[in-house]
Amino acid sequence: MASSEASTGSLGASPRKQSTGLVHAYINRSAWTSSNKGLYVDTTRQPRAGETNGKEYHFVAVPEFKDLIEKGAFIEWAQFSNNYYGTSVAAVKDVSEKQGKQCILDIDMQGVISVKKTDLNARFLFIAPPSLDDLKQRLEGRGTETPESLKARLEQATKEMEYSKQENAHDKIIVNDDLEKAYTELKDFVTQE
Numbered sequence: 001m002a003s004s005e006a007s008t009g010s011l012g013a014s015p016r017k018q019s020t021g022l023v024h025a026y027i028n029r030s031a032w033t034s035s036n037k038g039l040y041v042d043t044t045r046q047p048r049a050g051e052t053n054g055k056e057y058h059f060v061a062v063p064e065f066k067d068l069i070e071k072g073a074f075i076e077w078a079q080f081s082n083n084y085y086g087t088s089v090a091a092v093k094d095v096s097e098k099q100g101k102q103c104i105l106d107i108d109m110q111g112v113i114s115v116k117k118t119d120l121n122a123r124f125l126f127i128a129p130p131s132l133d134d135l136k137q138r139l140e141g142r143g144t145e146t147p148e149s150l151k152a153r154l155e156q157a158t159k160e161m162e163y164s165k166q167e168n169a170h171d172k173i174i175v176n177d178d179l180e181k182a183y184t185e186l187k188d189f190v191t192q193e
Contacts, residue, residue, distance in 0.1 A: 076114035
């Protein structure tokens with residue numbers, strides 16, 4: 001799905017597979033070790049095959065997630081396909097302040113809007129599919145989408161692509177049609193001061 005990424009000396013931003021793959025490629029090719037990748041989104045969805053709690057996501061029950069919302073524990077959170085996703089303040093501060101690392105968040109449009117309301121000095125990157133047809137093919141190729149979830153993801157991608165066209169929505173847009181080129185653009189964006 002289309003995705004927004006935010007990045008600063010302390011914060012970066014987007015739950016989407018297309019952009020997540022590109023971001024993970026950047027992290028895996030950089031000098032980071034697995035222990036340096038420690039910012040994970042909380043989610044109420046069930047783990048997919050091969051996913052481990054605390055590795056890809058921090059999996060929590062809906063009541064626990066709602067309690068965290070009430071306590072103001074998230075910088076941003078969103079509900080998508082009947083699941084909640086959120087980035088906790090503590091997780092971002094742990095990476096940016098305690099570890100002294102640049103924090104990259106993988107958030108959707110709602111997350112971008114929420115982060116823009118904070119005092120975090122974020123930069124925003126939108127990783128766009130070449131087209132909706134291309135995105136549909138990629139999602140179908142994963143073999144993890146039901147017809148209903150595919151429709152919902154494509155509808156959300158359309159909204160996010162429209163949002164990305166608004167002035168000052170993002171600092172940069174990368175079209176993910178060539179992995180190496182997109183990777184280089186991502187690396188350049190993240191490493192610029």
